[in-house]
Amino acid sequence: MKITKDLYQGSLALLTDFYQLTMAYAYWKSGKSEQEAVFNLFFRKHPFQSGFTIAAGLEYVVDFCNNFTFNEDDLSYLGNMKNSDGSPVFVPDFLDYLKEMKFSCDIDAVEEGTVVFPHTPLIRVKGPLIQCQLLETALLNIINFQTLIATKAARVVLAAKGDSVLEFGLRRAQGIDGALAASRASYIGGCSATSNVMAGKLFGIPVSGTHAHSWIMSFDTELEAFKAYADAFPEKCIFLVDTYDTVNGIRNAIEVGKILRENGKEMLGVRIDSGDLAYFSNIAREMLDEAGFPDAKVVASNDLDEHIITSLKIQEASISVWGVGTKLVTAYDQPALGAVYKLAAIKNKEGVWEPKVKVSQQSIKINIPGEHQISRFLRNGRAVADMIFLQEDVDNKSSVMIIDPIDSTKRKRLNLGDLEEYKLLKPIFKAGQQVYVCPPIEAIKQNTKDNLQCFDKTHKRLTNPHVYPVGLEENLYQLRTDLVFKMKNYDQE
Numbered sequence: 001m002k003i004t005k006d007l008y009q010g011s012l013a014l015l016t017d018f019y020q021l022t023m024a025y026a027y028w029k030s031g032k033s034e035q036e037a038v039f040n041l042f043f044r045k046h047p048f049q050s051g052f053t054i055a056a057g058l059e060y061v062v063d064f065c066n067n068f069t070f071n072e073d074d075l076s077y078l079g080n081m082k083n084s085d086g087s088p089v090f091v092p093d094f095l096d097y098l099k100e101m102k103f104s105c106d107i108d109a110v111e112e113g114t115v116v117f118p119h120t121p122l123i124r125v126k127g128p129l130i131q132c133q134l135l136e137t138a139l140l141n142i143i144n145f146q147t148l149i150a151t152k153a154a155r156v157v158l159a160a161k162g163d164s165v166l167e168f169g170l171r172r173a174q175g176i177d178g179a180l181a182a183s184r185a186s187y188i189g190g191c192s193a194t195s196n197v198m199a200g201k202l203f204g205i206p207v208s209g210t211h212a213h214s215w216i217m218s219f220d221t222e223l224e225a226f227k228a229y230a231d232a233f234p235e236k237c238i239f240l241v242d243t244y245d246t247v248n249g250i251r252n253a254i255e256v257g258k259i260l261r262e263n264g265k266e267m268l269g270v271r272i273d274s275g276d277l278a279y280f281s282n283i284a285r286e287m288l289d290e291a292g293f294p295d296a297k298v299v300a301s302n303d304l305d306e307h308i309i310t311s312l313k314i315q316e317a318s319i320s321v322w323g324v325g326t327k328l329v330t331a332y333d334q335p336a337l338g339a340v341y342k343l344a345a346i347k348n349k350e351g352v353w354e355p356k357v358k359v360s361q362q363s364i365k366i367n368i369p370g371e372h373q374i375s376r377f378l379r380n381g382r383a384v385a386d387m388i389f390l391q392e393d394v395d396n397k398s399s400v401m402i403i404d405p406i407d408s409t410k411r412k413r414l415n416l417g418d419l420e421e422y423k424l425l426k427p428i429f430k431a432g433q434q435v436y437v438c439p440p441i442e443a444i445k446q447n448t449k450d451n452l453q454c455f456d457k458t459h460k461r462l463t464n465p466h467v468y469p470v471g472l473e474e475n476l477y478q479l480r481t482d483l484v485f486k487m488k489n490y491d492q493e
């Protein structure tokens with residue numbers, strides 16, 4: 001789908017922070033706009049204290065870049081901006097420059113559904129400084145949110161251990177776009193369907209659902225309500241049984257289930273939305289089995305997340321479908337992923353690339369310089385480590401040393417001959433032309449599943465997961481250390 005056209009009816013070029021535009025103007029004014037640069041988008045810590053993160057949002061980025069032009073409306077809005085002395089913020093020549101600007105960057109990115117780790121770029125942008133800069137805010141907005149929600153969904157789905165998870169979040173999501181993007185990312189993370197019909201239409205996600213308490217309450221009795229629903233949707237009967245008395249509700253559902261069966265239809269199940277979900281789901285299972293409905297499912301909802309699902313599994317609750325809303329689509333326990341977008345290299349006036357670092361007191365905040373690539377190494381299909389490296393440093397090597405970017409005492413030697421190697425950054429745009437075909441959403445969802453399968457279960461544990469090794473190839477580590485020393489200028493008093 002064309003996200004820009006269908007969702008935003010036109011231009012997204014102004015979906016940026018004002019300072020990106022003031023920097024763009026200043027780059028242009030100082031003759032630096034065409035200077036080539038490399039920026040990396042990466043995060044520093046997994047969300048939710050997870051041991052893994054699922055990359056998502058690339059299709060939105062592709063669409064954003066393909067539509068990265070300022071239209072007349074945008075330019076007129078910018079043209080009318082005034083400084084406090086009444087002078088225009090942006091001079092007409094600059095607005096003409098923006099009007100003529102054609103997206104011409106190279107973009108390399110990790111495919112959606114890939115398991116990713118701190119410090120490794122999810123997106124690398126190479127091109128004119130001004131364009132790289134103007135892309136920052138939108139790319140972060142897109143990737144931070146969808147990656148966060150895809151990760152949350154993957155955790156919920158892992159907790160459900162093969163049961164279906166339905167995403168029910170629309171009513172409590174962060175606005176319209178938050179809801180749509182969350183439904184998309186939840187599906188990528190492994191949910192089976194969404195209640196969000198517009199997400200179903202826009203993204204091709206299966207939609208599904210049951211009915212609400214209001215349906216029951218609009219009738220004199222619950223039994224009447226179930227019968228009327230069965231009449232309208234004989235193929236889709238999941239009865240919500242907890243409006244008045246859950247045990248009686250299950251009894252009523254069974255009664256209507258029998259009527260459906262007499263008419264050649266099967267009740268799909270019951271939904272429980274309150275009370276002790278372990279206790280009532282087990283009662284529902286017993287009653288349904290006893291009444292001859294062993295295939296009827298018990299659906300549970302009510303403020304679920306991966307931790308409550310895990311607890312209900314431990315309690316041996318008889319739940320086989322999980323409706324998860326608020327805590328999934330709002331990423332309730334961590335509402336933002338902290339991915340950043342940092343300059344990693346710039347071409348100087350002599351045409352020589354210079355790697356760049358942002359020095360920080362906290363070593364976790366020192367970025368990785370240069371136009372690097374990431375390799376994932378696998379042994380017999382099992383991921384063993386990720387390496388961040390500069391291609392020229394590893395050419396013709398039979399083994400490499402990787403060093404943890406934060407703690408240099410953590411090192412690992414990899415014998416390349418024993419390992420399968422996958423390059424994670426794929427070409428997406430070359431000189432502004434899209435060279436990557438965005439896969440259908442089903443393929444992205446499958447990619448998540450396949451990727452997760454490559455990781456040991458200790459990395460997928462929901463609490464205190466085992467840390468997966470990701471390191472800088474030793475030459476890149478040294479380059480970064482040297483640059484930090486140079487920028488800090490320790491030799492001066």
Ligand SMILES: Nc1ncnc2c1ncn2[C@@H]1O[C@H](COP(=O)(O)OP(=O)(O)OP(=O)(O)O)[C@@H](O)[C@H]1O
Nearest residue numbers: 273274275276277278279302303304308311312315
């Ligand atoms: N057996 C259980 N173990 C752990 N958590 C549970 C269990 N049963 C339900 N829960 C969770 O406990 C919370 C109970 O929510 P709440 O306090 O709103 O009670 P409620 O029964 O839903 O009341 P209401 O009738 O207002 O909906 C929910 O998050 C639910 O998922």
Ligand SMILES: O=P(O)(O)OC[C@H]1O[C@H](OP(=O)(O)OP(=O)(O)O)[C@H](O)[C@@H]1O
Nearest residue numbers: 168212213273301302303304324325326
């Ligand atoms: O709890 P969540 O994970 O967010 O899942 C969605 C919730 O939304 C609905 O409740 P709501 O009170 O809005 O309506 P209903 O119970 O009358 O259907 C539904 O019954 C779930 O409890």
Ligand SMILES: O=C(O)c1cccnc1
Nearest residue numbers: 168195208209210211323
């Ligand atoms: O279909 C449902 O059961 C549903 C949909 C949205 C929110 N809660 C429940």
